[in-house]
Amino acid sequence: MKAASLSYAAAASATDAVRMLSSPEAKVIAGGQSLGPILNLRLARPSGLVDVSRAADLRAVTETPDAVHYGAAVTHAEMEDGVVPDATPGWMQTVARRIAYRAVRNRGTIGGSLAHADPAADWVNALTALDASVVLTRSDAERTVKLEQFFTGPFATVLAADEIIARVIVPRRTLQARWAYWKFCRKTGEFAKASAAVLLDPARNQTRILLGAIERPPVLLPDAEAIMTGSITPARAVACAAPELDAASAAMHAAALTRALAMVAA
Numbered sequence: 001m002k003a004a005s006l007s008y009a010a011a012a013s014a015t016d017a018v019r020m021l022s023s024p025e026a027k028v029i030a031g032g033q034s035l036g037p038i039l040n041l042r043l044a045r046p047s048g049l050v051d052v053s054r055a056a057d058l059r060a061v062t063e064t065p066d067a068v069h070y071g072a073a074v075t076h077a078e079m080e081d082g083v084v085p086d087a088t089p090g091w092m093q094t095v096a097r098r099i100a101y102r103a104v105r106n107r108g109t110i111g112g113s114l115a116h117a118d119p120a121a122d123w124v125n126a127l128t129a130l131d132a133s134v135v136l137t138r139s140d141a142e143r144t145v146k147l148e149q150f151f152t153g154p155f156a157t158v159l160a161a162d163e164i165i166a167r168v169i170v171p172r173r174t175l176q177a178r179w180a181y182w183k184f185c186r187k188t189g190e191f192a193k194a195s196a197a198v199l200l201d202p203a204r205n206q207t208r209i210l211l212g213a214i215e216r217p218p219v220l221l222p223d224a225e226a227i228m229t230g231s232i233t234p235a236r237a238v239a240c241a242a243p244e245l246d247a248a249s250a251a252m253h254a255a256a257l258t259r260a261l262a263m264v265a266a
């Protein structure tokens with residue numbers, strides 16, 4: 001099956017993209033890695049596509065002393081290859097390298113992955129654990145939303161129909177911080193069946209522990225300190241935070257969390 005007939009226009013900038021989106025039922029396309037199959041299966045039938053993959057400001061990266069601001073159309077491969085700076089000591093590069101396989105990473109974008117909001121997606125979980133935010137822009141306003149408030153459900157976000165992700169802001173981390181991101185996939189290149197991330201950053205007074213690949217937005221565990229000290233076991237933490245998981249899935253998430261905690265402690 002192929003996509004139904006639609007119009008196509010390439011945006012030169014975020015402003016251009018937002019203007020084009022004002023036509024009803026137009027949809028943004030970035031790398032097309034998720035939207036392409038959806039269009040081909042006719043699960044979505046937008047009247048037109050607004051391609052943001054070459055918009056100069058959405059491809060730009062800017063640095064401040066405290067954070068790196070990634071244009072939404074930066075690709076996974078650019079992060080993997082070190083073409084763009086890593087706000088962390090190489091952690092984002094490692095996450096990027098393990099997304100799908102190279103052909104997907106060449107086209108897929110950070111902003112597209114976050115907007116698509118697949119609960120199993122690597123940026124969705126890793127960047128939420130890293131306390132990242134997105135800058136959303138529309139014709140008359142811009143707002144910054146922390147990722148932990150951005151996702152509202154599986155494949156659902158706070159993005160309005162006439163709004164795009166312009167940038168992703170990732171706080172800088174130093175070598176004093178510790179990090180682990182563990183995912184279980186049935187085979188290389190597949191989406192995770194279970195994932196866990198642990199961030200320990202004494203300089204920013206942050207301990208964040210996250211469970212991913214659950215059929216809802218990333219789950220930040222409330223008792224991170226107690227989990228770090230071992231007074232709450234990974235199995236108990238998973239049971240409390242995600243009681244809906246069946247036994248096999250709960251065991252896989254507990255194992256992912258156990259391994260992430262061991263990596264941070266090593």
Ligand SMILES: Cc1cc2nc3c(=O)[nH]c(=O)nc-3n(C[C@H](O)[C@H](O)[C@H](O)COP(=O)(O)OP(=O)(O)OC[C@H]3O[C@@H](n4cnc5c(N)ncnc54)[C@H](O)[C@@H]3O)c2cc1C
Binds near residue numbers: 099163
């Ligand atoms: C075979 C295969 C395996 C994969 N495996 C993994 C994996 O292991 N881990 C993983 O994390 N991902 C995986 N992916 C997904 C991949 O990372 C995609 O890149 C990502 O989901 C979507 O990014 P995209 O740029 O292609 O977005 P598109 O497909 O172009 O768009 C996806 C959605 O986001 C919207 N959108 C895109 N950009 C913006 C923007 N700037 N503002 C607002 N809305 C926007 C679109 O309208 C659409 O709704 C896989 C994909 C494939 C095809």
